[in-house]
Amino acid sequence: MNEKTMVSDALTGINGELKMYAEYISQSEDPQLKQTLKQMRNKAETAQEQLYQIAREKSYYVPAEKASKEEIDHVKSLFKPESML
Numbered sequence: 182m183n184e185k186t187m188v189s190d191a192l193t194g195i196n197g198e199l200k201m202y203a204e205y206i207s208q209s210e211d212p213q214l215k216q217t218l219k220q221m222r223n224k225a226e227t228a229q230e231q232l233y234q235i236a237r238e239k240s241y242y243v244p245a246e247k248a249s250k251e252e253i254d255h256v257k258s259l260f261k262p263e264s265m266l
Contacts, residue, residue, distance in 0.1 A: 185241045188232060192242075195229045 194202035202222035209215045248256075 185239070188236050188239075192229065192232050192236065195225055195232065197236050198225045199229065 191240045202218055202225065205214055209218060230257065234243060237244070246250060
């Protein structure tokens, strides 16, 4: 297995963890458990960002182009109260 595949697999795993934490946090009623899950999620987010940085440096991951002002304005308009009726 090459390095690019390993980085990709690790990112996929961390992304899955983050989704799982979001679900568990929203469903937990115990404040202490919720806080612990948030701390675990934060650590996973830090690891994810570090891996993304490595992937970008090695050109394993190329982020999408930035959205234009028109694209951003269009998406914002979709979420204005009057357009949600």
